[in-house]
Amino acid sequence: MRNDLKQLHKEVKEGNFPALARGITIVENELNGYESLLLKLNENRRARVIGITGPPGAGKSTVVNALLRHWLKENKKIAVLAVDPSSPFNYGALLGDRIRMSEFYSNPNIFIRSLATRGALGGLNARIIEITDLVKEAPFDLVLVETVGVGQSEVEIAGLADCTVVTLVPEAGDEVQTLKAGIMEIANIFVVNKADHADAEGLYRNLRMLVHEKAHSGSKTGEEEIPVLKTVATDGTGIPELAASVTHYLDKQKDLPAKRLHLLADKCWQLIQAARMKDIDKHKLLADLEVALRTDDFNLYAFTKQFLDKTVTG
Numbered sequence: 554m555r556n557d558l559k560q561l562h563k564e565v566k567e568g569n570f571p572a573l574a575r576g577i578t579i580v581e582n583e584l585n586g587y588e589s590l591l592l593k594l595n596e597n598r599r600a601r602v603i604g605i606t607g608p609p610g611a612g613k614s615t616v617v618n619a620l621l622r623h624w625l626k627e628n629k630k631i632a633v634l635a636v637d638p639s640s641p642f643n644y645g646a647l648l649g650d651r652i653r654m655s656e657f658y659s660n661p662n663i664f665i666r667s668l669a670t671r672g673a674l675g676g677l678n679a680r681i682i683e684i685t686d687l688v689k690e691a692p693f694d695l696v697l698v699e700t701v702g703v704g705q706s707e708v709e710i711a712g713l714a715d716c717t718v719v720t721l722v723p724e725a726g727d728e729v730q731t732l733k734a735g736i737m738e739i740a741n742i743f744v745v746n747k748a749d750h751a752d753a754e755g756l757y758r759n760l761r762m763l764v765h766e767k768a769h770s771g772s773k774t775g776e777e778e779i780p781v782l783k784t785v786a787t788d789g790t791g792i793p794e795l796a797a798s799v800t801h802y803l804d805k806q807k808d809l810p811a812k813r814l815h816l817l818a819d820k821c822w823q824l825i826q827a828a829r830m831k832d833i834d835k836h837k838l839l840a841d842l843e844v845a846l847r848t849d850d851f852n853l854y855a856f857t858k859q860f861l862d863k864t865v866t867g
């Protein structure tokens with residue numbers, strides 16, 4: 554097994570797609586050896602991660618397609634991770650994106666993988682951090698992560714990505730005034746997609762106003778305004794400008810995004826928690842507690858302490 558993983562890791566680093574696909578399956582499903590595979594990853598990764606988020610049907614996949622077409626002309630090697638919350642099974646996710654992105658499936662410069670959300674809170678896959686880490690081990694220039702923006706996932710994607718693109722559509726125009734403050738915090742670039750719709754201009758103007766207010770309000774005066782771009786992803790209008798805006802953002806960004814630190818600290822916390830709780834069986838806990846509760850001098854804290862002592866020493 555150990556040798557297999559060593560070989561797999563080597564192949565992933567060389568950009569072998571079947572090996573990468575197998576590695577993702579191992580990590581996603583916590584199959585035998587997934588921990589040692591993760592332990593092999595190093596921090597020397599060149600791929601930058603771009604998060605594409607936004608409401609369902611905003612055209613995220615179509616934007617990703619158009620960006621792929623654009624960047625292929627520049628000979629970029631790109632991985633796409635599409636997290637599909639609407640499908641409880643991988644099969645559904647695969648099918649949906651496979652149809653839309655089929656033109657790239659045989660392209661040696663493009664790797665595409667759909668992931669189910671597996672009941673994780675929000676719209677992300679529970680293993681998205683690990684999977685992205687693994688993908689970054691392969692020699693890609695860019696990793697695009699498409700995810701539906703629902704609640705917590707938006708915050709997570711911002712931590713994961715070096716650049717977060719929030720895609721909105723005219724139908725959401727009236728809601729812009731009530732856009733969650735959160736979305737202003739995570740967006741590095743706003744895209745008004747479906748700009749061929751009549752009311753796109755209204756949404757565009759509202760967004761411009763909001764990013765202007767944000768840049769000039771309170772203590773953050775002088776902050777650069779978040780770019781707002783119009784696209785018609787179906788015919789490629791505005792896509793070169795979007796690609797340029799993403800590249801510009803990545804080029805000027807030198808520091809680790811502040812949100813990354815929080816995301817990784819959270820992840821680290823979860824991993825420690827999972828490791829420490831490994832030996833604790835909730836059903837047995839319940840049964841033990843039921844018995845203990847019958848004693849006259851039962852004390853919850855003393856009862857709990859026996860487990861704490863056990864995990865510390867064990």
Ligand SMILES: Nc1nc2c(ncn2[C@@H]2O[C@H](COP(=O)(O)OP(=O)(O)OP(=O)(O)O)[C@@H](O)[C@H]2O)c(=O)[nH]1
Nearest residue numbers: 609610611612613614615746747748784785786787
């Ligand atoms: N008119 C118009 N239609 C568009 C545009 N971009 C995407 N669409 C259409 O909008 C629909 C949804 O596009 P998708 O790219 O699947 O949207 P999505 O955000 O990836 O959707 P989910 O992943 O299901 O959340 C498709 O029928 C697209 O053809 C656009 O710029 N103009």
Ligand SMILES: [Mg+2]
Nearest residue numbers: 613614615699
């Ligand atoms: Mg999609």
